[in-house]
Amino acid sequence: xxxxxxxxxxxxxxxxxxxxxxxxxxxxxxxxxxxxxxxxxxxxxxxxxxxxxxxxxxxxxxxxxxxxxxxxxxxxxxxxxxxxxxxxxxxxxxxxxxxxx
Numbered sequence: 728x729x730x731x732x733x734x735x736x737x738x739x740x741x742x743x744x745x746x747x748x749x750x751x752x753x754x755x756x757x758x759x760x761x762x763x764x765x766x767x768x769x770x771x772x773x774x775x776x777x778x779x780x781x782x783x784x785x786x787x788x789x790x791x792x793x794x795x796x797x798x799x800x801x802x803x804x805x806x807x808x809x810x811x812x813x814x815x816x817x818x819x820x821x822x823x824x825x826x827x828x
Contacts, residue, residue: 749756780788808815820827 808818
């Protein structure tokens, strides 16, 4: 393996030269870096949003079954609603504003 010799003094001098040359442009460089990060993030989101699953992923997907609704329970609730004005007003209030507690 070769020995790599790095002359830190010459690198420091070159960096000082570049720093003096571009010291007025720090804000511009910072904005450009932020914009590049934003562009990369948007590009990644777009590529993930249009991604389609592979056939293996489609085959291994779990099938979600919908819950069964008991018809007898629906009939009982409807009969209770028709017979009691308090329950009817409670259901009407819940239909009009479902997020009210």
